[in-house]
Amino acid sequence: MADPRRLPHGEDGGPATGPGYLQHHFESLVQQKDASSLGMWLFLVTEILFFGGLFLVYTIYRWSYPLAFADASRHMDVRLGTTNTAVLIISSLTMAMAVHSAAAGRRRLIIPFLAATMLLGTTFLGIKAIEYTEHIRHHLFPGPWFHYPGPQIHARPAELFFSLYFAMTGLHALHMVIGLGILSVLVVQSRRGRYTGQWHTPIEMSGLYWHFVDIVWIFLFPLLYLIGRHVH
Amino acid sequence: MAAEFIPEAEPLHPRDNYLNVRYGVGSWLLTRDHKRIALLYLASITFFFFLGGLFALLIRLELLTPGGDLVQSETYNKLFTMHGVVMIFFFLIPSIPAVLGNFLIPMMIGAKDLAFPRLNLLSWYIYIVGAAFTMWAVVHGGVDTGWTFYTPLSTAAANGHVVATAVGIFITGFSSILTGLNFIVTIHTMRAPGLTWFRLPLFVWSHYATSLIMVLGTPVIAVTLLMVGVERIFHLGLFDPALGGDPVLFQHLFWFYSHPAVYIMILPAMGVISEVVTTFSRKNIFGYRFVAFASVAIAVLGFLVWGHHMFVSGQSVYAGMIFSLLSFLVAIPSAIKVFNWTATMYRGSISWRTPMLYAFGFIGLFTIGGLTGLFLATLGVDVHVHDTYFIVAHFHYIMVGGAIMGYLGGMHYWWPKISGKMYPEGWARFAALIVFIGFNLTFFPQFVLGYLGMPRRYHAYPPEFQVLNVMSTAGASVLGVGYVIPMIYFAWSMRYGKNAPANPWRSTGLEWQTTSPPPTENFPVPPVVTSEPYVYATESEVVG
Numbered sequence: 001m002a003d004p005r006r007l008p009h010g011e012d013g014g015p016a017t018g019p020g021y022l023q024h025h026f027e028s029l030v031q032q033k034d035a036s037s038l039g040m041w042l043f044l045v046t047e048i049l050f051f052g053g054l055f056l057v058y059t060i061y062r063w064s065y066p067l068a069f070a071d072a073s074r075h076m077d078v079r080l081g082t083t084n085t086a087v088l089i090i091s092s093l094t095m096a097m098a099v100h101s102a103a104a105g106r107r108r109l110i111i112p113f114l115a116a117t118m119l120l121g122t123t124f125l126g127i128k129a130i131e132y133t134e135h136i137r138h139h140l141f142p143g144p145w146f147h148y149p150g151p152q153i154h155a156r157p158a159e160l161f162f163s164l165y166f167a168m169t170g171l172h173a174l175h176m177v178i179g180l181g182i183l184s185v186l187v188v189q190s191r192r193g194r195y196t197g198q199w200h201t202p203i204e205m206s207g208l209y210w211h212f213v214d215i216v217w218i219f220l221f222p223l224l225y226l227i228g229r230h231v232h
Numbered sequence: 233m234a235a236e237f238i239p240e241a242e243p244l245h246p247r248d249n250y251l252n253v254r255y256g257v258g259s260w261l262l263t264r265d266h267k268r269i270a271l272l273y274l275a276s277i278t279f280f281f282f283l284g285g286l287f288a289l290l291i292r293l294e295l296l297t298p299g300g301d302l303v304q305s306e307t308y309n310k311l312f313t314m315h316g317v318v319m320i321f322f323f324l325i326p327s328i329p330a331v332l333g334n335f336l337i338p339m340m341i342g343a344k345d346l347a348f349p350r351l352n353l354l355s356w357y358i359y360i361v362g363a364a365f366t367m368w369a370v371v372h373g374g375v376d377t378g379w380t381f382y383t384p385l386s387t388a389a390a391n392g393h394v395v396a397t398a399v400g401i402f403i404t405g406f407s408s409i410l411t412g413l414n415f416i417v418t419i420h421t422m423r424a425p426g427l428t429w430f431r432l433p434l435f436v437w438s439h440y441a442t443s444l445i446m447v448l449g450t451p452v453i454a455v456t457l458l459m460v461g462v463e464r465i466f467h468l469g470l471f472d473p474a475l476g477g478d479p480v481l482f483q484h485l486f487w488f489y490s491h492p493a494v495y496i497m498i499l500p501a502m503g504v505i506s507e508v509v510t511t512f513s514r515k516n517i518f519g520y521r522f523v524a525f526a527s528v529a530i531a532v533l534g535f536l537v538w539g540h541h542m543f544v545s546g547q548s549v550y551a552g553m554i555f556s557l558l559s560f561l562v563a564i565p566s567a568i569k570v571f572n573w574t575a576t577m578y579r580g581s582i583s584w585r586t587p588m589l590y591a592f593g594f595i596g597l598f599t600i601g602g603l604t605g606l607f608l609a610t611l612g613v614d615v616h617v618h619d620t621y622f623i624v625a626h627f628h629y630i631m632v633g634g635a636i637m638g639y640l641g642g643m644h645y646w647w648p649k650i651s652g653k654m655y656p657e658g659w660a661r662f663a664a665l666i667v668f669i670g671f672n673l674t675f676f677p678q679f680v681l682g683y684l685g686m687p688r689r690y691h692a693y694p695p696e697f698q699v700l701n702v703m704s705t706a707g708a709s710v711l712g713v714g715y716v717i718p719m720i721y722f723a724w725s726m727r728y729g730k731n732a733p734a735n736p737w738r739s740t741g742l743e744w745q746t747t748s749p750p751p752t753e754n755f756p757v758p759p760v761v762t763s764e765p766y767v768y769a770t771e772s773e774v775v776g
């Protein structure tokens with residue numbers, strides 16, 4: 001394969017030599033790769049706008065009720081939140097390692113790194129579930145059962161805060177679950193030896209997704225857990 | 233666009249085109265061919281067009297008389313809500329992009345398919361699942377919030393299946409995101425050798441701009457409807473005034489998508505008109521780059537004007553003034569297009585074929601719709617006519633007079649390519665005339681009604697408005713006939729129509745340089761592009 005841009009086409013439209021990774025409607029592997037990357041980045045842009053709606057609502061209400069939001073944020077468990085932040089950052093590292101191993105052609109390492117990422121992702125969700133249970137036990141889930149333990153003057157905007165908390169972290173957790181689903185597909189495909197140093201686009205694209213979900217949390221964590229720490 | 237080869241209309245051999253390569257339901261439901269997926273969309277949106285039309289018919293029948301006699305006000309509220317939801321989200325937004333765009337963009341850029349054929353098929357399935365939710369809501373009693381879902385009506389007060397309908401729209405939104413994403417990636421990465429950006433047909437430019445809106449706007453409406461949904465189901469108080477939440481914030485988020493969405497509906501139609509006008513005037517489009525950039529300008533400016541829907545919603549006067557000013561700006565690129573189409577026709581050799589009739593209709597009606605948009609963008613005027621029939625007339629001039637005329641014009645123009653058959657020209661001209669007359673009879677009286685103060689969204693009205701309402705209902709019936717006729721002859725032509733040559737309009741577009749209907753791979757040999765998109769007479773040749 002001298003020039004990957006111009007692979008000869010075989011009977012089925014795929015390249016005549018090498019694995020049939022080239023889909024019939026592309027002219028070259030480079031073109032196919034460009035399309036995937038651009039598509040993935042565009043998808044991430046839509047995700048930014050999707051979360052953006054919630055971040056906007058958060059910003060406006062926090063601006064309207066700064067004291068109540070700070071007060072409500074003191075009912076977060078900062079230790080669990082910090083742990084989860086660390087867990088996610090490490091999972092981004094293992095994910096990056098998985099992509100790196102795939103690119104370097106070290107196929108044996110792909111699955112261990114993917115598995116580590118999944119383990120960390122599951123840990124995150126476990127800790128999140130503990131937090132949710134605690135909040136619900138303390139009547140902090142909005143709605144008829146909501147009962148605010150802090151100063152009653154903050155009670156109603158605090159319910160807004162918790163509405164946002166559950167909506168934003170819930171949507172984030174949903175993205176984590178989808179991410180775990182994607183990673184399990186990657187594991188299965190890696191076991192079948194689908195990915196090579198030359199072609200491992202799905203691992204790369206899934207890596208972008210995983211980092212994105214991670215970054216969303218990096219924003220959520222201070223906005224939800226830490227504001228009570230500096231507003232007095 | 234001169235391609236390297238220009239195949240003649242060859243006699244049809246069996247199994248040589250995308251329609252007859254394979255038969256059977258499975259070959260359609262599992263296809264990844266953009267052309268077949270376009271036809272799947274065509275069938276589905278046609279269904280929703282007639283469903284939405286049925287609701288419209290009932291609305292107009294109720295308004296035939298001043299009293300609320302045919303339906304109760306609750307039913308009436310549901311009728312106009314379902315009409316709006318079905319027509320906007322399930323017909324007009326997917327219409328031109330998902331049918332004609334899907335079919336034509338790969339052919340116009342000399343590609344074999346869209347960049348992601350499987351996503352393309354997935355987008356249709358997502359659309360169907362979303363439609364299923366909404367249909368469930370319709371069958372089980374409907375919704376009465378208006379297509380706008382304003383809070384707290386939608387979150388706390390409304391009866392009916394708000395959640396199911398919102399979920400349906402939410403899901404369908406992803407089909408439009410995927411379509412937009414697919415188009416952008418395709419246009420960036422899959423152009424034929426020699427096909428530079430400024431050799432792209434204007435239809436492709438307008439779809440590029442549309443796709444930008446789909447990709448950047450749709451996620452916002454999705455998350456907004458999600459918030460309404462969780463507020464209704466889980467009592468998360470995101471817009472709840474009882475908790476200090478802000479219902480007007482919902483309106484901001486809603487219109488941040490829904491104003492740009494009106495350009496999702498009109499930009500593709502503008503693309504159709506650009507192609508039709510130049511072909512049937514046999515003259516190069518006047519000011520190609522202006523028309524191309526106007527599409528992008530509309531997409532960008534369209535994101536900055538949403539506040540003009542909220543002049544009386546309690547937004548600050550200063551915000552209102554800024555939004556008013558910005559709304560005037562959007563009219564500039566729109567006007568550029570209208571002037572350039574007119575200049576293209578000037579001294580052109582115009583033929584009065586059906587697509588061109590629709591183009592004439594579009595230009596006139598869109599101009600009226602756009603100019604009345606400027607009335608509405610004027611703060612002081614809008615305070616008077618907001619929420620009256622004037623608004624209803626304004627947006628129907630654009631969405632029905634503009635977008636649907638563009639859609640029908642495009643369907644006629646590309647029908648020979650899509651089906652391999654010619655439609656009957658006489659009937660088609662007749663139907664175009666009926667549509668034009670019916671449309672104006674339906675909607676012009678509504679401008680007057682609104683100006684006189686008849687509010688929208690009520691099932692009864694004072695008797696002095698009856699004459700104009702009767703005119704409108706009569707017009708709607710004529711319009712309905714005008715829409716049914718093309719349905720019939722398109723279906724008829726599939727079987728009995730004359731075989732279409734490769735290029736019946738002697739167009740220079742790349743999509744006409746292959747057989748009708750095209751083979752699955754679109755072109756027997758991948759084309760190489762060596763010239764501009766429109767190779768008709770130039771301005772100086774004609775005007776001298």
Ligand code: HEM
Nearest residue numbers: 494497498540541559563602605606608609618619627630
């Ligand atoms: C020339 C550019 C345009 C301007 C300046 C404009 C201006 C406006 C304004 C100010 C309103 C709000 C009136 C009110 O509610 O009081 C409005 C409503 C509306 N416009 Fe336009 N418009 C333009 C183009 C369009 C286009 C291209 C479409 C659709 C394809 C469209 C569809 C609508 C719809 C659907 C509404 C009513 C929404 C509702 O309340 O249900 N407009 N327009």
Ligand SMILES: [Cu+2]
Nearest residue numbers: 491538540541
């Ligand atoms: Cu608007």
